[in-house]
Amino acid sequence: MTLPSGADLYPVVEATWSPVRAFRVGPWMIRDGQGGGSRVSAATAVDAVSLADLAVAEAAMEDLGQQSLFMIRDCDDALDEMLEAQGYAVKDPVALYxxxxxxxxxxxxxxxxxxxxxxxxxxxxxxxxxxxxxxxxxxxxxxxxxxxxxxxxxxxxxxxxxxxxxxxxxxxxxxxxxxxxxxxxxxxxxxxxxxxxxxxxxxxxxxxxxxxxxxxxxxxxxxxxxxxxxxxxxxxxxx
The missing domain is CATH 3.40.630.30 (Gcn5-related N-acetyltransferase (GNAT))
Incomplete structure (x- = not known):
């Protein structure tokens, strides 16, 4: 059988390990994790993002009492580079099996x-x-x-x-x-x-x-x- 790709598994991760809520803010999906760990608290990019959009996500996470944290998937190279340039550090590289x-x-x-x-x-x-x-x-x-x-x-x-x-x-x-x-x-x-x-x-x-x-x-x-x-x-x- 053909195994699912990493892109196929991203929504499965969320369905089987769920945040309290997830909601759109501009081009971002923001997650309210309430202390449940990175998987349920990290923001992801839904559309193309610019440096000006970064402050929007940071403010939304601050409003939730959460650190500024982003999940970088296989499709997020540009976002990864932007965050690195802004001093964001890599945390917990993960493999999907x-x-x-x-x-x-x-x-x-x-x-x-x-x-x-x-x-x-x-x-x-x-x-x-x-x-x-x-x-x-x-x-x-x-x-x-x-x-x-x-x-x-x-x-x-x-x-x-x-x-x-x-x-x-x-x-x-x-x-x-x-x-x-x-x-x-x-x-x-x-x-x-x-x-x-x-x-x-x-x-x-x-x-x-x-x-x-x-x-x-x-x-x-x-x-x-x-x-x-x-x-x-x-x-x-x-x-």
């Missing part, structure tokens, strides 16, 4: 190694909290308005991981995959990815995708080992 779900559903999971749970169980929230995924990001999960679930991973008869997965049309995205540090390198994350693919397939998705910072060497190695393909990139520019 995708895979045919059939590649991850071709063998059964070990019994009770990963299971869907929504609303999230208390232990899942604890695992997320230990990894820096607090109530603001849990609120992001709550407001996602498409098929979704949490995943609880287990190994050695104990809770080992939490993740969130949501389905937008034929693409499911996994977010907030967090494995308990003491239980890493035991195959937990691999089981969680397979569980996400099984859930996605059961909800009509043909592709499983995710976004990960390019500096996360171990995560990128895992996703590549599972046969996932990098289909796009983005990064942020922060003032």
């Amino acid at each position: 995708a895979v045919d779900v059939a590649r991850l559903t071709d063998e059964p999971l070990p019994p009770v190694s990963a299971m869907p749970a929504w609303p999230p169980l208390a232990i899942m929230a604890e695992i997320w909290k230990s990894g820096g995924i607090g109530p603001e990001r849990l609120a992001v999960m709550e407001r996602v308005n498409c098929p979704k679930t949490g995943l609880l991973g287990r190994i050695q008869d104990q809770p080992a991981a939490s993740a969130f997965v949501a389905c937008d049309g034929k693409v499911a995205m996994i977010h907030a995959l967090e494995v308990v540090p003491a239980l890493r390198r035991l195959g937990v994350a691999r089981n969680m990815m397979r569980a996400a693919a099984i859930w996605a397939q059961n909800h009509g998705a043909t592709t499983l995708a995710l976004a990960v910072t390019r500096s996360n060497v171990s995560a990128n190695a895992l996703y590549s080992s599972l046969g996932m393909t990098v289909v796009g990139y983005y990064h942020y520019r922060i003032k």
Whole structure:
């Protein structure tokens, strides 16, 4: 099958990891993230922008109590250059991965190694909290308005991981995959990815995708080992 491109995945990222609201201001899409992280707070260019338009976006984000932050997608080279010239620094270069779900559903999971749970169980929230995924990001999960679930991973008869997965049309995205540090390198994350693919397939998705910072060497190695393909990139520019 043909995997979606990075451009195809940008709206899926937003549908499956949603801001409180997104609204047009001039040539910009402004997002109200309320502490939920860069993905739900960054502005993007909808139309061609000029240096004069920059102050409009900055003022809109200031009105929300947010830092001036822009998402730079594969199509935003001119904006990237403009922001660099204005002293904006690169933040968190991200790779977008995708895979045919059939590649991850071709063998059964070990019994009770990963299971869907929504609303999230208390232990899942604890695992997320230990990894820096607090109530603001849990609120992001709550407001996602498409098929979704949490995943609880287990190994050695104990809770080992939490993740969130949501389905937008034929693409499911996994977010907030967090494995308990003491239980890493035991195959937990691999089981969680397979569980996400099984859930996605059961909800009509043909592709499983995710976004990960390019500096996360171990995560990128895992996703590549599972046969996932990098289909796009983005990064942020922060003032």
